[in-house]
Amino acid sequence: MHLAGIASAALISFALYTDAAVVPQDSGIVRLPLVRNGAGQLAQLKHMDSLPLDKRADTAPLYNALGREYMIEVGIGTPAQKFNLTLDTGSAELWVPSTECPVKTCPYGRFDPSKSATYEASIQAFAIEYGVGSANGTYGADTVTVGTAKVEKQKIALAKDTKNILGIVSSGEQSNGILGLGFPGLNSARGSSDDIPLPFNLAGKLADPVFSIFLNSHFSYGMSGEIMFGGIDAAKYTGTLSYVPVVSYDLSSYMVAPNVGANGKRAGEYLYWSVPGQGVKAGTYSKSLDSVQALILDTGTTLTMIPKTYAEGILNAVAGSSKYSWDVVNGVYRIDCTLASSSATVEFQISTATDSASTTPVTISTPMNQLIIPLDTDYLETAKSCMFGITQSSNSLTAGENWIIGEASLRSMYSVYDMKNNRVGLAPVNLDGAGKSSPASSTDSDKTSDTTSTTQQANDKKADKDDADSSSSKSEDESAAAARYVNLAAGAVASALASYWLM
Numbered sequence: 001m002h003l004a005g006i007a008s009a010a011l012i013s014f015a016l017y018t019d020a021a022v023v024p025q026d027s028g029i030v031r032l033p034l035v036r037n038g039a040g041q042l043a044q045l046k047h048m049d050s051l052p053l054d055k056r057a058d059t060a061p062l063y064n065a066l067g068r069e070y071m072i073e074v075g076i077g078t079p080a081q082k083f084n085l086t087l088d089t090g091s092a093e094l095w096v097p098s099t100e101c102p103v104k105t106c107p108y109g110r111f112d113p114s115k116s117a118t119y120e121a122s123i124q125a126f127a128i129e130y131g132v133g134s135a136n137g138t139y140g141a142d143t144v145t146v147g148t149a150k151v152e153k154q155k156i157a158l159a160k161d162t163k164n165i166l167g168i169v170s171s172g173e174q175s176n177g178i179l180g181l182g183f184p185g186l187n188s189a190r191g192s193s194d195d196i197p198l199p200f201n202l203a204g205k206l207a208d209p210v211f212s213i214f215l216n217s218h219f220s221y222g223m224s225g226e227i228m229f230g231g232i233d234a235a236k237y238t239g240t241l242s243y244v245p246v247v248s249y250d251l252s253s254y255m256v257a258p259n260v261g262a263n264g265k266r267a268g269e270y271l272y273w274s275v276p277g278q279g280v281k282a283g284t285y286s287k288s289l290d291s292v293q294a295l296i297l298d299t300g301t302t303l304t305m306i307p308k309t310y311a312e313g314i315l316n317a318v319a320g321s322s323k324y325s326w327d328v329v330n331g332v333y334r335i336d337c338t339l340a341s342s343s344a345t346v347e348f349q350i351s352t353a354t355d356s357a358s359t360t361p362v363t364i365s366t367p368m369n370q371l372i373i374p375l376d377t378d379y380l381e382t383a384k385s386c387m388f389g390i391t392q393s394s395n396s397l398t399a400g401e402n403w404i405i406g407e408a409s410l411r412s413m414y415s416v417y418d419m420k421n422n423r424v425g426l427a428p429v430n431l432d433g434a435g436k437s438s439p440a441s442s443t444d445s446d447k448t449s450d451t452t453s454t455t456q457q458a459n460d461k462k463a464d465k466d467d468a469d470s471s472s473s474k475s476e477d478e479s480a481a482a483a484r485y486v487n488l489a490a491g492a493v494a495s496a497l498a499s500y501w502l503m
Helices: 183-187 198-203 308-318 337-341 454-483 489-497
Strands: 021-023 029-038 063-066 070-076 079-086 096-097 120-130 133-146 150-162 178-180 210-214 221-230 242-245 272-282 285-297 304-306 324-327 332-335 347-348 364-365 371-376 386-388 390-392 404-406 414-416 421-427
Touching: 063 489, 079 120, 079 454, 096 133, 120 150, 133 198, 242 272, 272 308, 285 308, 308 332, 308 390, 332 390, 337 371
Parallel strands: 029 063, 079 178, 096 150, 285 404, 304 390
Antiparallel strands: 021 150, 029 070, 029 221, 063 070, 063 221, 070 079, 070 133, 096 178, 120 133, 133 150, 210 221, 210 414, 242 421, 272 285, 272 347, 304 404, 324 332, 332 386, 347 364, 371 386, 414 421
Protein backbone atom coordinates (compact mmCIF):
# COMPACT_ATOMS: atom_id res chain seq x y z
CA MET A 1 0.00 0.00 0.00
CA HIS A 2 1.31 3.41 -0.97
CA LEU A 3 -0.19 6.56 0.52
CA ALA A 4 -0.35 9.96 -1.15
CA GLY A 5 -0.66 13.41 0.37
CA ILE A 6 1.74 12.82 3.23
CA ALA A 7 1.81 15.69 5.72
CA SER A 8 5.04 16.58 7.50
CA ALA A 9 4.64 15.69 11.17
CA ALA A 10 6.83 17.26 13.85
CA LEU A 11 7.70 15.21 16.92
CA ILE A 12 5.42 16.83 19.47
CA SER A 13 5.71 16.32 23.21
CA PHE A 14 2.79 14.45 24.79
CA ALA A 15 1.90 17.50 26.87
CA LEU A 16 1.12 19.56 23.76
CA TYR A 17 -1.91 17.52 22.66
CA THR A 18 -4.51 19.92 23.95
CA ASP A 19 -7.17 20.16 21.19
CA ALA A 20 -9.24 17.45 22.85
CA ALA A 21 -10.44 18.05 26.40
CA VAL A 22 -9.79 15.34 28.97
CA VAL A 23 -11.99 14.58 31.96
CA PRO A 24 -9.95 12.08 34.01
CA GLN A 25 -10.54 10.24 37.24
CA ASP A 26 -9.14 12.03 40.29
CA SER A 27 -6.50 9.33 40.66
CA GLY A 28 -5.15 9.94 37.14
CA ILE A 29 -5.21 6.16 36.56
CA VAL A 30 -7.67 4.26 34.39
CA ARG A 31 -7.64 0.46 34.45
CA LEU A 32 -9.67 -1.52 31.91
CA PRO A 33 -10.02 -5.24 31.29
CA LEU A 34 -8.89 -6.74 27.99
CA VAL A 35 -11.48 -9.15 26.71
CA ARG A 36 -10.81 -12.39 24.84
CA ASN A 37 -13.75 -14.43 23.62
CA GLY A 38 -13.49 -18.14 24.38
CA ALA A 39 -16.16 -18.98 21.78
CA GLY A 40 -14.85 -16.47 19.28
CA GLN A 41 -18.22 -14.72 19.23
CA LEU A 42 -18.20 -11.02 19.87
CA ALA A 43 -22.00 -10.98 19.89
CA GLN A 44 -21.95 -12.98 23.12
CA LEU A 45 -20.00 -10.23 24.86
CA LYS A 46 -22.40 -8.16 26.93
CA HIS A 47 -21.74 -4.54 27.77
CA MET A 48 -19.84 -4.33 31.03
CA ASP A 49 -21.96 -1.71 32.78
CA SER A 50 -22.31 -3.88 35.86
CA LEU A 51 -18.66 -4.89 36.12
CA PRO A 52 -17.33 -3.87 39.56
CA LEU A 53 -14.61 -1.23 39.47
CA ASP A 54 -11.47 -1.03 41.55
CA LYS A 55 -11.88 2.15 43.61
CA ARG A 56 -8.22 3.08 43.22
CA ALA A 57 -8.07 2.54 39.47
CA ASP A 58 -11.07 1.90 37.26
CA THR A 59 -11.34 -1.54 35.72
CA ALA A 60 -13.27 -3.06 32.84
CA PRO A 61 -11.61 -6.48 31.05
CA LEU A 62 -9.50 -6.98 27.74
CA TYR A 63 -11.44 -9.72 25.98
CA ASN A 64 -9.47 -12.58 24.37
CA ALA A 65 -11.23 -13.67 21.16
CA LEU A 66 -9.92 -17.24 20.90
CA GLY A 67 -6.41 -16.11 20.02
CA ARG A 68 -7.60 -13.84 17.24
CA GLU A 69 -7.73 -10.54 19.06
CA TYR A 70 -7.94 -8.66 22.32
CA MET A 71 -10.83 -6.26 22.66
CA ILE A 72 -11.61 -3.32 24.87
CA GLU A 73 -14.97 -1.68 25.46
CA VAL A 74 -15.07 1.99 24.46
CA GLY A 75 -17.98 4.41 24.71
CA ILE A 76 -18.52 7.02 21.98
CA GLY A 77 -20.93 9.94 22.17
CA THR A 78 -23.36 11.37 24.74
CA PRO A 79 -24.95 9.19 25.94
CA ALA A 80 -22.22 6.67 25.22
CA GLN A 81 -22.77 4.09 22.50
CA LYS A 82 -20.68 1.03 23.39
CA PHE A 83 -18.25 -0.69 21.02
CA ASN A 84 -15.89 -3.62 21.50
CA LEU A 85 -12.73 -2.56 19.66
CA THR A 86 -9.55 -4.41 18.77
CA LEU A 87 -6.71 -3.09 20.94
CA ASP A 88 -4.02 -2.27 18.40
CA THR A 89 -0.57 -0.87 19.15
CA GLY A 90 0.24 -1.27 15.43
CA SER A 91 -2.08 1.48 14.18
CA ALA A 92 -3.21 4.90 15.42
CA GLU A 93 -6.79 5.42 14.22
CA LEU A 94 -9.96 5.06 16.28
CA TRP A 95 -12.73 3.97 13.94
CA VAL A 96 -16.14 2.35 14.23
CA PRO A 97 -18.88 1.57 11.70
CA SER A 98 -21.57 4.21 11.26
CA THR A 99 -25.26 3.84 10.50
CA GLU A 100 -24.42 4.77 6.90
CA CYS A 101 -22.57 1.47 6.52
CA PRO A 102 -24.76 -1.34 5.11
CA VAL A 103 -25.49 -4.20 7.48
CA LYS A 104 -23.94 -6.58 4.95
CA THR A 105 -20.47 -5.13 5.51
CA CYS A 106 -21.02 -3.71 9.02
CA PRO A 107 -23.09 -6.49 10.60
CA TYR A 108 -22.83 -5.46 14.26
CA GLY A 109 -23.63 -2.33 16.25
CA ARG A 110 -23.19 0.93 14.31
CA PHE A 111 -22.61 4.43 15.63
CA ASP A 112 -25.56 6.78 15.17
CA PRO A 113 -24.36 10.43 15.21
CA SER A 114 -27.93 11.71 15.49
CA LYS A 115 -28.22 10.09 18.93
CA SER A 116 -25.16 11.86 20.36
CA ALA A 117 -25.54 15.35 21.82
CA THR A 118 -21.79 15.98 21.54
CA TYR A 119 -21.04 14.76 18.02
CA GLU A 120 -19.31 17.22 15.67
CA ALA A 121 -19.55 16.37 11.99
CA SER A 122 -16.77 16.80 9.44
CA ILE A 123 -16.51 16.45 5.67
CA GLN A 124 -12.93 15.16 5.87
CA ALA A 125 -12.70 11.79 4.16
CA PHE A 126 -11.38 8.74 5.99
CA ALA A 127 -9.74 5.80 4.22
CA ILE A 128 -7.41 3.15 5.56
CA GLU A 129 -6.09 -0.01 3.95
CA TYR A 130 -4.85 -3.08 5.79
CA GLY A 131 -3.07 -6.10 4.41
CA VAL A 132 -6.35 -7.98 3.91
CA GLY A 133 -9.04 -5.33 4.17
CA SER A 134 -10.03 -1.69 4.20
CA ALA A 135 -12.42 0.85 5.71
CA ASN A 136 -13.73 4.10 4.25
CA GLY A 137 -15.91 6.90 5.54
CA THR A 138 -15.60 10.33 7.13
CA TYR A 139 -14.03 11.81 10.24
CA GLY A 140 -15.89 13.45 13.09
CA ALA A 141 -15.31 14.34 16.74
CA ASP A 142 -17.10 13.23 19.87
CA THR A 143 -16.68 12.36 23.53
CA VAL A 144 -14.87 9.04 23.98
CA THR A 145 -15.07 7.15 27.26
CA VAL A 146 -12.62 4.55 28.57
CA GLY A 147 -13.60 3.37 32.02
CA THR A 148 -14.77 6.57 33.70
CA ALA A 149 -12.21 8.82 32.00
CA LYS A 150 -13.44 10.91 29.09
CA VAL A 151 -11.79 12.66 26.18
CA GLU A 152 -14.00 15.34 24.72
CA LYS A 153 -13.73 16.28 21.03
CA GLN A 154 -11.68 13.17 20.27
CA LYS A 155 -11.25 12.69 16.54
CA ILE A 156 -12.92 9.48 15.37
CA ALA A 157 -13.47 7.88 11.99
CA LEU A 158 -16.91 6.61 11.02
CA ALA A 159 -16.77 3.84 8.44
CA LYS A 160 -19.41 3.90 5.71
CA ASP A 161 -17.94 0.84 4.04
CA THR A 162 -15.61 -1.96 5.10
CA LYS A 163 -14.03 -4.86 3.27
CA ASN A 164 -12.79 -8.12 4.82
CA ILE A 165 -12.64 -6.65 8.33
CA LEU A 166 -16.00 -7.01 10.10
CA GLY A 167 -17.21 -10.20 8.44
CA ILE A 168 -18.15 -13.33 10.37
CA VAL A 169 -15.43 -15.97 10.71
CA SER A 170 -16.00 -19.69 11.27
CA SER A 171 -15.55 -19.49 15.04
CA GLY A 172 -17.78 -16.46 15.53
CA GLU A 173 -17.82 -12.71 15.11
CA GLN A 174 -14.95 -10.26 15.11
CA SER A 175 -14.55 -6.96 16.87
CA ASN A 176 -16.50 -3.88 15.84
CA GLY A 177 -13.74 -1.43 14.99
CA ILE A 178 -10.19 -0.61 16.03
CA LEU A 179 -8.66 1.44 18.83
CA GLY A 180 -5.20 2.40 17.58
CA LEU A 181 -2.55 3.16 20.21
CA GLY A 182 0.30 4.07 17.85
CA PHE A 183 2.07 7.43 17.64
CA PRO A 184 0.41 10.61 16.26
CA GLY A 185 3.07 10.63 13.55
CA LEU A 186 1.50 7.55 12.00
CA ASN A 187 -1.74 9.43 11.35
CA SER A 188 0.15 12.52 10.19
CA ALA A 189 2.08 10.42 7.69
CA ARG A 190 -1.26 9.21 6.35
CA GLY A 191 -2.41 12.80 5.83
CA SER A 192 -4.43 13.33 9.02
CA SER A 193 -2.12 15.60 11.01
CA ASP A 194 -4.75 16.66 13.57
CA ASP A 195 -5.68 13.09 14.48
CA ILE A 196 -4.15 12.54 17.92
CA PRO A 197 -4.62 8.96 19.16
CA LEU A 198 -6.68 8.52 22.31
CA PRO A 199 -3.84 7.61 24.73
CA PHE A 200 -1.85 10.71 23.73
CA ASN A 201 -4.88 12.92 24.41
CA LEU A 202 -5.19 11.24 27.79
CA ALA A 203 -1.46 11.49 28.56
CA GLY A 204 -1.29 15.04 29.87
CA LYS A 205 -3.89 14.33 32.56
CA LEU A 206 -2.70 10.89 33.62
CA ALA A 207 -0.77 10.30 36.84
CA ASP A 208 2.01 8.94 34.62
CA PRO A 209 2.04 9.36 30.79
CA VAL A 210 2.18 5.63 30.09
CA PHE A 211 -0.13 2.76 29.29
CA SER A 212 0.64 -0.79 30.34
CA ILE A 213 -0.64 -4.05 28.86
CA PHE A 214 -1.09 -7.52 30.37
CA LEU A 215 -2.43 -10.06 27.84
CA ASN A 216 -2.38 -13.18 30.03
CA SER A 217 -2.02 -16.75 28.74
CA HIS A 218 -3.12 -17.77 25.25
CA PHE A 219 -5.68 -20.11 26.80
CA SER A 220 -7.15 -17.61 29.25
CA TYR A 221 -10.27 -16.83 27.26
CA GLY A 222 -12.85 -14.21 28.12
CA MET A 223 -12.07 -11.30 30.41
CA SER A 224 -8.46 -12.21 30.90
CA GLY A 225 -6.08 -9.32 30.27
CA GLU A 226 -5.81 -5.69 31.29
CA ILE A 227 -4.71 -2.29 30.05
CA MET A 228 -3.87 0.49 32.50
CA PHE A 229 -3.64 4.12 31.41
CA GLY A 230 -1.49 6.21 33.75
CA GLY A 231 0.35 3.56 35.71
CA ILE A 232 1.98 0.15 36.03
CA ASP A 233 0.77 -2.93 37.89
CA ALA A 234 3.76 -4.59 39.57
CA ALA A 235 1.64 -7.68 40.31
CA LYS A 236 1.59 -8.48 36.59
CA TYR A 237 5.31 -9.08 36.08
CA THR A 238 8.34 -10.66 37.71
CA GLY A 239 11.76 -9.12 38.25
CA THR A 240 12.27 -5.54 37.10
CA LEU A 241 11.18 -3.63 34.04
CA SER A 242 13.91 -2.99 31.49
CA TYR A 243 13.43 -0.03 29.16
CA VAL A 244 14.42 0.09 25.51
CA PRO A 245 14.13 3.05 23.09
CA VAL A 246 11.44 3.38 20.46
CA VAL A 247 12.77 3.40 16.88
CA SER A 248 11.96 6.44 14.75
CA TYR A 249 11.43 6.34 10.97
CA ASP A 250 12.74 8.30 8.01
CA LEU A 251 9.93 9.50 5.69
CA SER A 252 12.08 11.37 3.20
CA SER A 253 12.03 8.67 0.51
CA TYR A 254 9.50 6.42 -1.20
CA MET A 255 9.86 3.63 1.35
CA VAL A 256 9.51 4.21 5.07
CA ALA A 257 12.88 3.34 6.61
CA PRO A 258 13.54 2.63 10.31
CA ASN A 259 16.38 4.57 11.85
CA VAL A 260 18.44 1.66 13.13
CA GLY A 261 21.96 0.33 12.76
CA ALA A 262 24.12 2.58 10.61
CA ASN A 263 21.21 5.04 10.43
CA GLY A 264 20.45 4.86 14.14
CA LYS A 265 21.63 8.44 14.68
CA ARG A 266 19.33 9.83 11.99
CA ALA A 267 16.44 12.05 13.12
CA GLY A 268 12.97 10.88 12.20
CA GLU A 269 9.32 10.44 13.09
CA TYR A 270 7.86 8.13 15.71
CA LEU A 271 5.24 5.96 14.01
CA TYR A 272 5.03 2.52 15.57
CA TRP A 273 5.97 1.13 18.97
CA SER A 274 9.11 -0.37 17.38
CA VAL A 275 12.14 -1.48 19.33
CA PRO A 276 15.68 -2.33 18.14
CA GLY A 277 16.07 -6.10 17.72
CA GLN A 278 19.52 -7.68 17.63
CA GLY A 279 19.13 -11.45 17.79
CA VAL A 280 17.02 -14.63 17.90
CA LYS A 281 17.51 -17.77 19.96
CA ALA A 282 15.66 -21.09 20.23
CA GLY A 283 17.19 -24.28 21.55
CA THR A 284 20.48 -24.85 19.75
CA TYR A 285 19.68 -22.09 17.24
CA SER A 286 21.23 -18.72 18.04
CA LYS A 287 21.48 -15.99 15.44
CA SER A 288 22.72 -12.44 15.80
CA LEU A 289 21.18 -10.13 13.22
CA ASP A 290 23.58 -8.64 10.69
CA SER A 291 22.39 -5.20 11.79
CA VAL A 292 19.91 -3.91 14.36
CA GLN A 293 16.35 -4.24 12.99
CA ALA A 294 13.10 -2.51 13.96
CA LEU A 295 10.70 -4.91 15.69
CA ILE A 296 7.12 -3.60 15.77
CA LEU A 297 5.31 -4.54 18.99
CA ASP A 298 1.75 -5.11 17.81
CA THR A 299 -1.14 -6.28 19.97
CA GLY A 300 -3.32 -6.16 16.84
CA THR A 301 -1.51 -9.09 15.20
CA THR A 302 -2.24 -12.68 16.19
CA LEU A 303 1.08 -14.15 15.05
CA THR A 304 4.67 -13.01 15.26
CA MET A 305 5.95 -12.37 11.72
CA ILE A 306 9.66 -12.53 10.91
CA PRO A 307 11.83 -13.23 7.84
CA LYS A 308 11.63 -16.82 6.57
CA THR A 309 15.29 -17.64 7.32
CA TYR A 310 14.84 -16.96 11.02
CA ALA A 311 11.37 -18.53 11.24
CA GLU A 312 12.61 -21.82 9.84
CA GLY A 313 15.82 -21.68 11.88
CA ILE A 314 13.62 -21.53 14.97
CA LEU A 315 11.35 -24.34 13.77
CA ASN A 316 14.21 -26.67 12.89
CA ALA A 317 15.60 -26.16 16.39
CA VAL A 318 12.39 -26.64 18.38
CA ALA A 319 10.52 -29.09 16.16
CA GLY A 320 12.87 -30.74 13.68
CA SER A 321 12.20 -30.75 9.95
CA SER A 322 9.74 -33.67 10.11
CA LYS A 323 7.31 -32.08 12.58
CA TYR A 324 6.30 -28.94 10.76
CA SER A 325 5.23 -27.93 7.26
CA TRP A 326 4.45 -24.71 5.41
CA ASP A 327 0.75 -24.11 4.70
CA VAL A 328 0.98 -22.03 1.54
CA VAL A 329 -2.77 -21.38 1.40
CA ASN A 330 -3.06 -19.85 4.85
CA GLY A 331 0.50 -18.54 5.19
CA VAL A 332 1.28 -20.35 8.45
CA TYR A 333 3.39 -23.24 9.67
CA ARG A 334 1.46 -26.37 10.61
CA ILE A 335 3.15 -28.05 13.56
CA ASP A 336 2.88 -31.21 15.64
CA CYS A 337 0.57 -30.43 18.58
CA THR A 338 2.57 -32.64 20.97
CA LEU A 339 5.45 -30.16 20.84
CA ALA A 340 3.49 -28.02 23.30
CA SER A 341 5.02 -30.18 26.04
CA SER A 342 8.54 -29.19 24.97
CA SER A 343 10.61 -27.20 27.44
CA ALA A 344 12.10 -25.10 24.64
CA THR A 345 11.63 -21.33 24.48
CA VAL A 346 11.88 -18.82 21.65
CA GLU A 347 13.76 -15.61 22.45
CA PHE A 348 13.96 -12.25 20.72
CA GLN A 349 16.83 -10.10 21.94
CA ILE A 350 16.24 -6.34 22.10
CA SER A 351 19.07 -3.82 22.11
CA THR A 352 19.13 -0.89 24.50
CA ALA A 353 20.31 1.41 21.67
CA THR A 354 18.97 2.04 18.18
CA ASP A 355 22.35 2.17 16.44
CA SER A 356 24.14 -0.93 17.73
CA ALA A 357 23.75 -4.26 19.49
CA SER A 358 23.88 -4.27 23.28
CA THR A 359 26.08 -6.45 25.48
CA THR A 360 23.10 -6.77 27.86
CA PRO A 361 20.03 -7.09 25.61
CA VAL A 362 16.48 -7.31 26.93
CA THR A 363 14.87 -10.66 26.07
CA ILE A 364 11.32 -11.50 25.03
CA SER A 365 11.12 -15.21 25.88
CA THR A 366 8.08 -17.35 25.01
CA PRO A 367 7.59 -21.03 25.99
CA MET A 368 6.43 -23.53 23.40
CA ASN A 369 3.10 -24.10 25.14
CA GLN A 370 2.16 -20.52 24.24
CA LEU A 371 3.35 -20.88 20.63
CA ILE A 372 1.50 -24.07 19.66
CA ILE A 373 -1.98 -22.89 18.67
CA PRO A 374 -4.80 -25.45 18.25
CA LEU A 375 -6.90 -25.17 15.09
CA ASP A 376 -9.56 -27.83 15.54
CA THR A 377 -10.42 -27.18 19.17
CA ASP A 378 -9.96 -24.56 21.87
CA TYR A 379 -7.37 -26.39 23.97
CA LEU A 380 -4.13 -28.27 23.35
CA GLU A 381 -5.23 -31.34 25.31
CA THR A 382 -7.76 -32.27 22.62
CA ALA A 383 -6.07 -30.72 19.56
CA LYS A 384 -5.13 -32.80 16.52
CA SER A 385 -4.27 -29.90 14.23
CA CYS A 386 -2.06 -26.96 15.28
CA MET A 387 -0.17 -24.01 13.87
CA PHE A 388 2.95 -22.27 15.10
CA GLY A 389 2.69 -18.81 16.65
CA ILE A 390 5.51 -17.52 14.41
CA THR A 391 5.24 -17.21 10.64
CA GLN A 392 7.00 -15.62 7.68
CA SER A 393 6.79 -11.88 7.19
CA SER A 394 5.95 -10.55 3.76
CA ASN A 395 8.24 -8.43 1.64
CA SER A 396 8.21 -4.73 0.66
CA LEU A 397 6.49 -3.39 3.78
CA THR A 398 9.25 -1.00 4.80
CA ALA A 399 12.85 -0.63 3.74
CA GLY A 400 14.87 -3.52 5.15
CA GLU A 401 13.61 -6.66 6.87
CA ASN A 402 10.12 -6.82 8.34
CA TRP A 403 9.67 -7.94 11.93
CA ILE A 404 6.33 -7.80 13.77
CA ILE A 405 6.15 -9.13 17.32
CA GLY A 406 2.52 -10.15 17.69
CA GLU A 407 0.31 -11.47 20.47
CA ALA A 408 1.90 -14.93 20.32
CA SER A 409 5.13 -13.48 21.74
CA LEU A 410 3.83 -10.40 23.59
CA ARG A 411 1.70 -12.54 25.91
CA SER A 412 4.91 -13.63 27.63
CA MET A 413 5.81 -10.06 28.58
CA TYR A 414 4.33 -7.23 30.60
CA SER A 415 4.81 -4.13 28.47
CA VAL A 416 4.83 -0.46 29.42
CA TYR A 417 4.47 2.11 26.63
CA ASP A 418 6.02 5.40 27.76
CA MET A 419 4.57 8.27 25.71
CA LYS A 420 6.72 10.96 27.32
CA ASN A 421 10.13 9.34 27.01
CA ASN A 422 9.49 7.36 23.79
CA ARG A 423 10.51 4.03 25.26
CA VAL A 424 9.02 0.64 26.12
CA GLY A 425 9.44 -1.18 29.43
CA LEU A 426 9.51 -5.00 29.28
CA ALA A 427 9.48 -7.66 31.99
CA PRO A 428 8.52 -11.36 32.12
CA VAL A 429 4.80 -11.72 32.69
CA ASN A 430 3.46 -13.03 35.98
CA LEU A 431 0.43 -15.12 35.02
CA ASP A 432 -0.42 -15.52 38.71
CA GLY A 433 -0.94 -11.76 38.79
CA ALA A 434 -4.27 -11.98 36.97
CA GLY A 435 -6.92 -10.52 39.25
CA LYS A 436 -4.31 -9.00 41.57
CA SER A 437 -3.18 -5.39 41.77
CA SER A 438 -0.01 -3.61 42.87
CA PRO A 439 0.02 -0.14 41.25
CA ALA A 440 3.33 1.63 40.59
CA SER A 441 4.62 4.45 38.39
CA SER A 442 7.14 4.19 35.57
CA THR A 443 9.59 6.12 37.76
CA ASP A 444 9.15 3.66 40.62
CA SER A 445 9.58 0.68 38.34
CA ASP A 446 12.60 2.00 36.46
CA LYS A 447 15.18 0.09 38.46
CA THR A 448 17.44 -0.42 35.47
CA SER A 449 19.50 2.29 33.83
CA ASP A 450 17.68 4.69 31.52
CA THR A 451 18.26 3.09 28.12
CA THR A 452 16.93 5.95 26.04
CA SER A 453 19.90 6.60 23.74
CA THR A 454 21.58 9.94 23.24
CA THR A 455 20.36 9.72 19.64
CA GLN A 456 16.81 9.43 20.90
CA GLN A 457 17.25 12.43 23.19
CA ALA A 458 18.73 14.44 20.33
CA ASN A 459 15.75 13.56 18.16
CA ASP A 460 13.38 14.75 20.89
CA LYS A 461 15.24 18.06 21.20
CA LYS A 462 15.09 18.48 17.45
CA ALA A 463 11.35 17.80 17.59
CA ASP A 464 10.84 20.64 20.07
CA LYS A 465 12.71 23.00 17.74
CA ASP A 466 10.72 21.73 14.75
CA ASP A 467 7.48 22.52 16.59
CA ALA A 468 8.63 26.07 17.25
CA ASP A 469 9.55 26.59 13.60
CA SER A 470 6.61 24.71 12.08
CA SER A 471 4.23 27.64 11.68
CA SER A 472 6.48 29.40 9.14
CA SER A 473 7.26 26.30 7.09
CA LYS A 474 4.05 24.32 7.35
CA SER A 475 2.63 25.19 3.94
CA GLU A 476 5.95 24.45 2.20
CA ASP A 477 6.32 21.14 4.01
CA GLU A 478 2.79 20.03 3.19
CA SER A 479 3.12 20.89 -0.51
CA ALA A 480 6.38 18.98 -0.73
CA ALA A 481 4.94 16.08 1.21
CA ALA A 482 1.89 15.90 -1.03
CA ALA A 483 4.15 14.83 -3.92
CA ARG A 484 5.53 11.86 -2.00
CA TYR A 485 4.25 8.32 -1.69
CA VAL A 486 5.15 6.42 1.46
CA ASN A 487 4.71 2.72 2.13
CA LEU A 488 3.22 2.27 5.60
CA ALA A 489 1.95 -1.25 5.11
CA ALA A 490 3.85 -2.76 8.04
CA GLY A 491 1.38 -1.48 10.61
CA ALA A 492 -1.48 -1.99 8.20
CA VAL A 493 -0.77 -5.68 7.74
CA ALA A 494 -0.23 -6.03 11.47
CA SER A 495 -3.61 -4.52 12.26
CA ALA A 496 -5.43 -6.55 9.65
CA LEU A 497 -4.05 -9.78 11.06
CA ALA A 498 -5.67 -8.96 14.40
CA SER A 499 -8.62 -11.05 13.28
CA TYR A 500 -6.66 -13.64 11.30
CA TRP A 501 -7.67 -17.24 11.88
CA LEU A 502 -7.76 -20.31 9.70
CA MET A 503 -11.23 -20.66 8.28
